[in-house]
Amino acid sequence: MTKVAIIGVGYSGYAPLTPHMSFKEMMFEASKRAYTDAGINPRTDVGSFICCEEDLWEGISITDEYVPDQLGGAQRAVCTVSDDGLVGLINGYMQIKSGLTDVVVVESHSKLSNVLSQGDVTRMSFEPYYERPFLTAETAVALEMRRYMFERELDDDIPAMVVAKNKKNGLGNPRAPYSAILSMDEVLSSPMVCEPLRKAHIPEPADGCSVTVLASEEKARILVDQPVWIRGVGWFSDTPWVSQRDFSKAVYAEGSSKMAYKMAGVNTPAKHFDFIEVDDSYGYKELQHLEALGVYTKENIKRAVEVGETDLRGPLPVNPSGGKISLGDMVEANGLVRVVEAVLTLRGQGPRSLRGAKHALVQSWRGPPTASGSTVILEV
Amino acid sequence: MSLPDGLRNTSQAKNWVDSLPLSYKYSAGVSGQRFAEGLKQGKILGSKCSKCGETFLPPSLYCPNCFVYSSEYVEIPPYGEIYSFAEADGKAIALIRFQGVTGGLIHVVKRPSAGKLKIGLRVSAVFRPAEQRKGDLTDIEFFEIRPHT
Numbered sequence: 061m062t063k064v065a066i067i068g069v070g071y072s073g074y075a076p077l078t079p080h081m082s083f084k085e086m087m088f089e090a091s092k093r094a095y096t097d098a099g100i101n102p103r104t105d106v107g108s109f110i111c112c113e114e115d116l117w118e119g120i121s122i123t124d125e126y127v128p129d130q131l132g133g134a135q136r137a138v139c140t141v142s143d144d145g146l147v148g149l150i151n152g153y154m155q156i157k158s159g160l161t162d163v164v165v166v167e168s169h170s171k172l173s174n175v176l177s178q179g180d181v182t183r184m185s186f187e188p189y190y191e192r193p194f195l196t197a198e199t200a201v202a203l204e205m206r207r208y209m210f211e212r213e214l215d216d217d218i219p220a221m222v223v224a225k226n227k228k229n230g231l232g233n234p235r236a237p238y239s240a241i242l243s244m245d246e247v248l249s250s251p252m253v254c255e256p257l258r259k260a261h262i263p264e265p266a267d268g269c270s271v272t273v274l275a276s277e278e279k280a281r282i283l284v285d286q287p288v289w290i291r292g293v294g295w296f297s298d299t300p301w302v303s304q305r306d307f308s309k310a311v312y313a314e315g316s317s318k319m320a321y322k323m324a325g326v327n328t329p330a331k332h333f334d335f336i337e338v339d340d341s342y343g344y345k346e347l348q349h350l351e352a353l354g355v356y357t358k359e360n361i362k363r364a365v366e367v368g369e370t371d372l373r374g375p376l377p378v379n380p381s382g383g384k385i386s387l388g389d390m391v392e393a394n395g396l397v398r399v400v401e402a403v404l405t406l407r408g409q410g411p412r413s414l415r416g417a418k419h420a421l422v423q424s425w426r427g428p429p430t431a432s433g434s435t436v437i438l439e440v
Numbered sequence: 441m442s443l444p445d446g447l448r449n450t451s452q453a454k455n456w457v458d459s460l461p462l463s464y465k466y467s468a469g470v471s472g473q474r475f476a477e478g479l480k481q482g483k484i485l486g487s488k489c490s491k492c493g494e495t496f497l498p499p500s501l502y503c504p505n506c507f508v509y510s511s512e513y514v515e516i517p518p519y520g521e522i523y524s525f526a527e528a529d530g531k532a533i534a535l536i537r538f539q540g541v542t543g544g545l546i547h548v549v550k551r552p553s554a555g556k557l558k559i560g561l562r563v564s565a566v567f568r569p570a571e572q573r574k575g576d577l578t579d580i581e582f583f584e585i586r587p588h589t
Contacts, residue, residue, distance in 0.1 A: 079447075079450060079453035079455065080447040080450075080453055081446070174455070176457070176459075188466045189466060189468065189472060189576070189577075190545070190546070190577065193576075193577055193578070194533050194546045194547055194548065194577075195533070198526075198528070199526045199528065199533050202526030202527075202528075203524045203525065203526045203534075203546075204524070206524045206525065206526065206559070207524035210559050252528075253528065254527065254528040255526060255528065256526075257526070299504065301498065301543055302535070302546065303497070303498070303535055303543045303544045303545065303546055304542055304543035307523070307524060307535075
């Protein structure tokens with residue numbers, strides 16, 4: 061079976077507000093960039109287009125009806141994967157791997173600044189009878205955060221250190237609108253939203269669109285000099301019941317990474333990767349995810365943060381892009397946003413300290429109240 | 441990138457607002473019905489898998505592990521433990537877990553008059569008077585800390 065590569069990436073927006081363009085224009089701009097990067101013409105060279113979005117975030121249902129034209133996909137094979145962009149990428153990978161087609165475009169975007177009822181849209185995703193009456197996104201997160209920190213015996217300063225690290229990493233990334241030098245004290249004195257969750261822990265909403273072009277090995281070698289290979293993929297769902305989960309563990313990240321490691325032949329994840337992009341929502345999620353990926357353990361995760369092992373210049377940089385904390389929350393696009401960051405870094409277009417990086421892992425989580433997520437292993 | 445013919449002045453940025461009222465009626469289903477009837481009688485019901493014997497709360501018609509019918513409902517004593525809690529606007533929401541049960545209930549916990557809420561504290565459900573019960577989770581008014589803990 062053919063190998064599958066990412067041969068082009070493009071993006072648009074990546075800002076708190078984008079009042080000057082519609083979501084369709086944002087997709088047009090991002091895809092133009094990706095096609096220029098890959099050196100392809102979407103009208104003649106692409107076998108299939110996949111978009112990832114949720115109707116409720118779009119404000120329009122059956123969204124897949126409204127996506128083809130601005131991607132160069134008019135009257136072509138187009139579908140929507142109603143999931144995180146990383147799952148769309150995995151679907152594109154499978155379409156090529158199975159021989160169905162040899163070039164696939166995967167797109168995902170957020171126009172959160174247009175959503176006037178963000179809290180209600182999130183609440184609508186809670187189970188209506190048993191869980192919705194008492195939960196908001198913030199309450200659900202605070203419940204898990206408190207239990208995770210209790211079991212790991214973490215003080216408030218540990219998630220704050222993660223937030224400060226990722227805010228700082230973002231300063232080196234021209235695409236990260238929420239980057240900043242933020243002291244731990246500033247995180248710890250930011251307003252309490254739902255104890256123990258503070259405002260500074262919460263990724264801020266952003267608009268943005270990411271596009272990737274995937275190709276078979278044969279096509280990739282003809283089209284580009286620097287293909288980024290997809291070596292392993294995985295996706296996984298834990299129980300939908302918030303009340304039945306083990307809050308100390310990200311079961312979905314464990315399951316999806318095991319699937320991806322098996323495919324890529326990764327036996328010692330702690331030593332395999334030059335850098336890792338994980339979902340870092342609320343600070344503590346980065347730690348919970350790193351444990352689930354088998355990169356750190358519940359015994360050594362605290363120390364890893366304290367001594368700066370995951371810093372940009374540490375032995376294993378985590379979220380060199382600045383993560384969701386710096387890039388902003390782009391809902392269904394979050395996973396694909398990080399793929400774009402990882403691809404650019406593997407090509408030497410990311411942080412200077414990561415020039416020459418060859419192995420990367422990208423992990424994504426669908427956000428509250430979900431317990432599902434995916435993992436992709438990339439290599440140059 | 442700036443789009444050709446794009447806006448150059450934010451005061452010109454046009455948008456329009458639309459709002460659709462959406463309402464739903466959710467079917468409780470077989471297990472939800474049983475749970476609701478239990479609440480009206482002041483009981484918390486879980487479902488027990490006939491194959492693996494695991495008890496689930498919320499109850500369900502099927503066991504997620506064995507994928508078989510869970511036709512047995514068991515009464516769960518209304519005494520549990522705070523697995524975690526979150527506090528906002530002077531109110532505390534907790535996930536209450538019960539011994540020998542997978543899952544639990546997310547509900548309001550009444551703050552103790554003395555001392556602070558803590559993970560692991562033992563709590564009990566306080567039901568509304570029978571004539572006020574409607575068959576939903578508000579039939580439990582709140583959970584309160586059990587005095588001897």
